[in-house]
Amino acid sequence: MTSPHEQLRALAHDLGFEVTGWASAAPMPEVVAEYQGWLDSGRQGGMSYLERQLPRRADLSSSLPGAGSVLVLGLSHSFGPLPVPAGGVRLGRVARYAWTPDYHDQIEPLLARLRAEAERLGVRARGYVDHGPVLERALAGRAFPGWRGKSGMLLSTELGAFVTLAVLLTDLPAPGEPAPHPDRCGRCTRCVTACPTGAIGPDRLIDARVCISALTIEHRGPLPWALRPAVGGWLFGCDVCSEVCPWTVRAGPLARTLRPDPDLAHPDLLGFFGVSERAFERRYAGTAFLRPRRKGMARNAVTVVGNLQGVDGRAVLEAASVDPAWEVREAAAWAWGVWEEPAQAERLRQDPHPQVAAAAERILAGG
Structure with a gap:
């Protein structure tokens, strides 16, 4: 008879998640300390909510009492080129994750299915996409083959960098974890040198004060004048560090669950x-x-x-x-x-x- 861990993971694959893996819900003090240092340096920019959420990010039992293990889930948003619709003014570029209708709305019903199955198995569970107080990338590094690249993104030799993450917290006991995936960045610094604003630090952390994604999505008010030329043609977000990664190039278009929309990839300004x-x-x-x-x-x-x-x-x-x-x-x-x-x-x-x-x-x- 298969275990609840195996049954939930099998259902996740049936629902369309490209990658899955179980990780312990135990605290990660070294990750939290690094995160706190990033906050203390002010590199979160205007995203003050990140500091308010840190206590809950540091302790998953604050979101699910008795949390023991986490099913980490990944969907590829590595889409191929899309045709530009006719009419309007179709200038600029949109980050690939926004080429599809809001992934939160697409993933949350899948998480609801997983939670319902968990409850049927007698397991308490709670799901989050990226709007919950969870350190998804660190958990993903625990759960399935991948590592944090020099861009700060989770990288995979199979999937590259275009991966949307979600998690299902459960009260199942922590599974045995494989050894951490070796760092496959080597001497490559393409993401660092390609970043238009130099937002990637030597510690593999991003300075949101100058990151194009943060500027075009999270920043309120006028953009800093000195950075406007570097924004270039990015209308919403930025994919440069992920696009130039050799592992992304090697993986190619992979998305099979999330579906892109040409009018979102090339909106009429x-x-x-x-x-x-x-x-x-x-x-x-x-x-x-x-x-x-x-x-x-x-x-x-x-x-x-x-x-x-x-x-x-x-x-x-x-x-x-x-x-x-x-x-x-x-x-x-x-x-x-x-x-x-x-x-x-x-x-x-x-x-x-x-x-x-x-x-x-x-x-x-x-x-």
Whole structure:
């Protein structure tokens, strides 16, 4: 007769998870200490909630009393190229995980199935995607073949770096764990040297204050001027460190459960303008674009247009110049300066918001 560990893992594979493995739920003091050091250095940027959650991340029994073992689950979001839909202004790039409808909404029903099966087996369980207080990458390193690469991402010789993680906490006893996977990064530093903003530290930790993913998704307000050129064409997130990893290149497109959508991979930038926040939320319900909200996506679109200077992006800058969000108009002033169109920036010098007017003034002064 198969054990509950084996039955739950088999069901996880049947549900579509590409990789699974069991890990002990015991505390990881060395990982927590490293995490605390990262927080103390301020590299979490504006994500203050990470510090508030640390006590629960450090002790899984705070989320499931009596937690003994964790079923770690992985889905590949390594998608191949998608065609660009016709119409609109389709400039910029979106991180691959956001090419599919919000993975939380796709994974949570699978976790519910696993939890129901666990309860049928007499096992208490609780599932989390990445919004719960869990150190998923560290647990994944315990659970199945993989290691933390120099990019800070979990890497696998079979799957590369494009892996979405989830966990099922259970009160099952901890299984025997295999020896840690050897570090296969070797002397390779492609992820470190390819990072557009130098966000990857020598300790394999990310500085969210300059990471493009954090800037375009989590950061509120105007983007730092010095970093805007480095954002390049990234509209939402950034995949550079994962794309250049030799293990990702070797793995190729693998996703079989998560399905990509061309309109999410190549959204029409004009769709972020001339609509209310409520209309934006209806249009992009169930997608990752809700995280930065309409004005965040509009701000990002203006940054992309400023950097790429595609002629069809003019309509975006014109819409941004009269956008109701001052952060978007501020970005428009900067972008008109990059386009070397002072007459357009001059219009924004009269803007009622002081930061918009100051941005236009700075552009006109040659800054």
